[in-house]
Amino acid sequence: MKKIKISPSILSADFSILGNEIRRLQKAKADLIHVDVMDGHFVPNLTIGPPVIKALKKYSKIPFDVHLMISPVHKYIKDYALAGADIITIHPEATKNVNSSIRLIKKFKKKVGLSLNPNSKIDIIKKYLSNIDLVLIMSVHPGFGGQKFMPKVLNKIKKLKKIKDENKLGFDIEVDGGINFLNSKLVKDAGANILVSGTTVFKENNGDLKKNIETLRLF
Numbered sequence: 040m041k042k043i044k045i046s047p048s049i050l051s052a053d054f055s056i057l058g059n060e061i062r063r064l065q066k067a068k069a070d071l072i073h074v075d076v077m078d079g080h081f082v083p084n085l086t087i088g089p090p091v092i093k094a095l096k097k098y099s100k101i102p103f104d105v106h107l108m109i110s111p112v113h114k115y116i117k118d119y120a121l122a123g124a125d126i127i128t129i130h131p132e133a134t135k136n137v138n139s140s141i142r143l144i145k146k147f148k149k150k151v152g153l154s155l156n157p158n159s160k161i162d163i164i165k166k167y168l169s170n171i172d173l174v175l176i177m178s179v180h181p182g183f184g185g186q187k188f189m190p191k192v193l194n195k196i197k198k199l200k201k202i203k204d205e206n207k208l209g210f211d212i213e214v215d216g217g218i219n220f221l222n223s224k225l226v227k228d229a230g231a232n233i234l235v236s237g238t239t240v241f242k243e244n245n246g247d248l249k250k251n252i253e254t255l256r257l258f
């Protein structure tokens with residue numbers, strides 16, 4: 040089994056001191072830094088873009104796991120690659136040609152992820168699975184932190200893990216939204232190996248990042 044990785048979402052961090060928050064995540068041994076990019080169009084919320092990512096990169100060597108909730112996404116891929124994203128995840132609904140967006144991300148030597156909304160079926164990404172590094176399964180409707188985990192996605196994770204094993208594919212299975220200390224085990228048992236977490240990492244145990252990251256990883 041692959042080692043479980045935790046990708047804390049800075050959506051729940053203190054936006055007035057983001058550089059310091061990245062440093063704290065590094066100290067707390069986060070595996071990745073999850074950056075939620077929202078455009079107020081593909082999702083009903085707005086966050087940050089390439090200049091902020093570029094500025095934050097100086098604060099840590101931890102890979103930046105950039106989740107693009109923007110549409111149309113294709114013309115902005117270059118900006119995120121140059122800003123320093125290490126993994127670029129897009130939603131297939133947000134591009135006219137998924138293959139060409141995958142190719143573009145790879146051209147910049149970045150890892151490629153495809154994300155599935157809670158109501159999106161595996162079928163829409165099946166033909167790309169041998170060509171990507173990661174599938175990001177949304178366990179809430181994208182747009183906001185602090186929402187409730189949707190247990191119905193557990194079946195989708197299991198199904199995806201089965202397809203992955205049967206075809207001996209190497210992509211990571213990452214789950215995003217509402218992950219807490221009670222459902223993390225269910226998500227891992229279903230087959231996920233990367234857990235995104237904003238609220239739990241930043242708010243539980245009075246914001247003890249190290250403890251929260253370790254607990255999510257181990258339990």
Ligand code: DX5
Nearest residue numbers: 181182184185216217237238
């Ligand atoms: C939702 C984002 C998630 C979210 C996770 O659109 O993609 O990354 O911030 O935050 P929590 O853990 O609070 O659900």
Ligand code: ZN
Nearest residue numbers: 075106215235
């Ligand atoms: Zn996300």
